[in-house]
Amino acid sequence: MNYYLAPMEGITGYIYRNACSRHFGGVKKYFTPFLSPHMKKAMTSREKNDILPEHNEGLYVVPQILANDGEAFCRALETLEDLGYREVNLNLACPSGTVVSKGRGAGFLAADRREALSRFLDQIYDCSERKGMQISIKTRLGMEQPEEFEDLLSLYTRFPVSELVVHPRVQKDFYKNTPHRKEFCLAEETAENKGRESSWLCYNGDIFSPMAAEELFREFPKLSCVMLGRGMIANPGLARQLSDGGSRITEQELRNFHDEILAGYQEIMSGDRNTLFKMKELWSYQLALFPDCEKQAKKIRKAGTMDSYLAAVDELFGTGKFCPDRYFEGF
Numbered sequence: 001m002n003y004y005l006a007p008m009e010g011i012t013g014y015i016y017r018n019a020c021s022r023h024f025g026g027v028k029k030y031f032t033p034f035l036s037p038h039m040k041k042a043m044t045s046r047e048k049n050d051i052l053p054e055h056n057e058g059l060y061v062v063p064q065i066l067a068n069d070g071e072a073f074c075r076a077l078e079t080l081e082d083l084g085y086r087e088v089n090l091n092l093a094c095p096s097g098t099v100v101s102k103g104r105g106a107g108f109l110a111a112d113r114r115e116a117l118s119r120f121l122d123q124i125y126d127c128s129e130r131k132g133m134q135i136s137i138k139t140r141l142g143m144e145q146p147e148e149f150e151d152l153l154s155l156y157t158r159f160p161v162s163e164l165v166v167h168p169r170v171q172k173d174f175y176k177n178t179p180h181r182k183e184f185c186l187a188e189e190t191a192e193n194k195g196r197e198s199s200w201l202c203y204n205g206d207i208f209s210p211m212a213a214e215e216l217f218r219e220f221p222k223l224s225c226v227m228l229g230r231g232m233i234a235n236p237g238l239a240r241q242l243s244d245g246g247s248r249i250t251e252q253e254l255r256n257f258h259d260e261i262l263a264g265y266q267e268i269m270s271g272d273r274n275t276l277f278k279m280k281e282l283w284s285y286q287l288a289l290f291p292d293c294e295k296q297a298k299k300i301r302k303a304g305t306m307d308s309y310l311a312a313v314d315e316l317f318g319t320g321k322f323c324p325d326r327y328f329e330g331f
Contacts, residue, residue, distance in 0.1 A: 003028060004031060005029070006031060006228060006229035006232075007091075010033070012033060015261055017030045017061070019264070022260070023260070026238075030056075031227075032050060032051055032063045033064070035047045037067055038069075042075045042079045043079060064089040064090075065091065066104050067104065068103050068108050070124055074127040077133060080133075086134060087133065087135075088134070089138055092140065095171045103116075109140060109143050109148070117155065121159050128160075134162035135160075135161065135162060137161050137165065138204070139165070139166060140167050140168075141168055141170050141180060142170050143171045143172065146180040154190075157191075157194045162200075163201075163225075168184045168205055169205065175230075198224055201223070204226070204227035205229075207231055208238075208328045209231065209327035210241060213242050230285060231328050234288045234328035235289060236286075261282070265278050272305060276303060276306065276309055280303075283300050288326055296315050297316070299315065
């Protein structure tokens with residue numbers, strides 16, 4: 001089974017990816033937070049900094065692109081090719097209101113945009129084939145109803161999509177409600193009927209624990225790839241644990257992981273405020289590993305200085321309540 005790390009804006013940048021690989025492993029591909037190219041500029045300096053080869057040595061990194069303009073996408077593709085990348089991922093899954101309102105991410109899946117999406121895919125795959133690059137797609141089932149997915153699947157199979165990552169929710173679900181696995185079953189059947197390899201399809205959505213993974217594999221025994229998102233941010237050792245019955249995360253590993261990420265942010269950010277914001281965002285997930293530690297969690301959330309933050313973190317790790325068998329349960 002192959003495990004991928006899902007892109008999460010503000011969290012899974014190169015500092016996080018490198019620390020995750022060094023301390024835990026188990027991840028075959030790391031997908032970057034989305035790059036958002038525009039006509040005048042392929043990517044910002046911040047986005048380019050995240051994908052520089054020297055910041056991702058030894059990692060299989062797949063840049064994710066959020067776009068609905070073919071020319072802008074192809075311009076980003078040229079930049080990525082120059083940096084040595086041979087695979088990119090198209091984001092058709094982001095449910096954010098600001099993204100959707102611009103017709104990007106899951107907003108590109110709307111029924112009245114189907115022809116525009118088809119033209120866009122035709123343009124970017126023509127560009128990628130001329131360059132010898134692969135484009136995978138991460139998609140939701142549609143905007144409103146899961147039944148929309150049948151038409152989208154029919155569209156995707158018309159193009160040389162290198163891999164299809166399916167998050168079986170619609171845009172209006174955001175990250176609530178139960179994933180629609182019936183539609184993922186349809187994706188399996190369609191892939192088989194179209195002669196696609198079983199590895200062409202990847203599942204993403206609410207795999208927060210080994211128990212959830214086991215249930216998924218029983219339901220889809222041919223599945224060979226799972227993308228982990230919030231569950232792995234909460235427990236960065238999850239991919240390793242799932243890989244061949246790997247070992248569970250330890251408290252010392254988590255502390256070392258935390259300290260490396262903190263040092264990395266302190267090196268590239270000016271002042272403590274932005275660093276603390278980034279670390280608190282990470283703790284909003286990882287606190288799942290510390291049940292009944294609300295007092296310490298509150299101190300971390302309220303910390304306004306690096307000294308008070310580190311004192312709160314020391315106190316949390318000193319409670320003796322670390323529990324590697326606790327997993328993220330969703331927001």
